[in-house]
Amino acid sequence: xxxxxxxxxxxxxxxxxxxxxxxxxxxxxxxxxxxxxxxxxxxxxxxxxxxxxxxxxxxxxxxxxxxxxxxxxxxxxxxxxxxxxxxxxxxxxxxxxxxxxxxxxxxxxxxxxxxxxxxxxxxxxxxxxxxxxxxxxxxxxxxxxxxxxxxxxxxxxxxxxxxxxxxxxxxxxxxxxxxxxxxxxxxxxxxxxxxxxxxxxxxxxxxxxxxxxxxxxxxxxxxxxxxxxxxxxxxxxxxxxxxxxxxxxxxxxxxxxxxxxxxxxxxxxxxxxxxxxxxxxxxxxxxxxxxxxxxxxxxxxxx
Numbered sequence: 001x002x003x004x005x006x007x008x009x010x011x012x013x014x015x016x017x018x019x020x021x022x023x024x025x026x027x028x029x030x031x032x033x034x035x036x037x038x039x040x041x042x043x044x045x046x047x048x049x050x051x052x053x054x055x056x057x058x059x060x061x062x063x064x065x066x067x068x069x070x071x072x073x074x075x076x077x078x079x080x081x082x083x084x085x086x087x088x089x090x091x092x093x094x095x096x097x098x099x100x101x102x103x104x105x106x107x108x109x110x111x112x113x114x115x116x117x118x119x120x121x122x123x124x125x126x127x128x129x130x131x132x133x134x135x136x137x138x139x140x141x142x143x144x145x146x147x148x149x150x151x152x153x154x155x156x157x158x159x160x161x162x163x164x165x166x167x168x169x170x171x172x173x174x175x176x177x178x179x180x181x182x183x184x185x186x187x188x189x190x191x192x193x194x195x196x197x198x199x200x201x202x203x204x205x206x207x208x209x210x211x212x213x214x215x216x217x218x219x220x221x222x223x224x225x226x227x228x229x230x231x232x233x234x235x236x237x238x239x240x241x242x243x244x245x246x247x248x249x250x251x252x253x254x255x256x257x258x259x260x261x262x263x264x265x266x267x268x269x270x271x272x273x274x275x276x277x278x279x280x281x282x283x284x285x286x287x288x289x290x291x292x293x294x295x296x297x298x299x300x301x302x303x
Contacts, residue, residue: 032052032076032078033077048154048155049192051070052077054069055067088107090106091123110123121155128148141168142168159193159195163181175207198239201224205243214248
């Protein structure tokens, strides 16, 4: 069978399953915590980056009252039931025991069988987390995350999901993909989570460090550090400042090592060139600035 045709059929089948499941999704019971009070016995229809939509009253009644809370108007939703989905409950039990390999398939089944959106979403995230415990399952994790983000494009766990995808990309050497994800986190941090912007900036720095681009990493963090106030966000300020100090030190060590290598190589060159005084290499070793060393080497090579 043509591989492209196979993928298309799988995609269509998945779409049919998702549509069929969506028609049977139910309102999930929960409590909504706000700064003023907790809204008890709510029935949540959806919770996204746009806010939470819920109903109050008898869930089976036409007189139930619809309401919403935008981001900033509530702190969190505490779900009080999982719909007693057997696959999800079995997966959670295995997950709690650290049996990640066994939990994966049950979580995958729950993404289709569960009747509450929050259960489906958690099943996706937990399945991805379980897969991530195996070093050779990166492709499977990325495929699962793609499916999750296709179904729930505005889920409130975007920061967590994109961070996992970025880390997997970085580990696999996909620097461009990881950088794109980290940049998205930094850009949408205010909407996604309190730490998403910081994680995005540090992530971009980690991608550059993996490529030994110390100067570029400092350049990325410098303007971000200027926006942080140590008295308001000491943890973020300290983390970024420490990263920059580490990168500056690494950059210095790299330059010093490079200069030593240049002097050693020039020493070998001098021994073969009878026109150069024997002490030339010793004199070059006294230079502390890379620019002056480069000029001196260039001048002596032209001799």
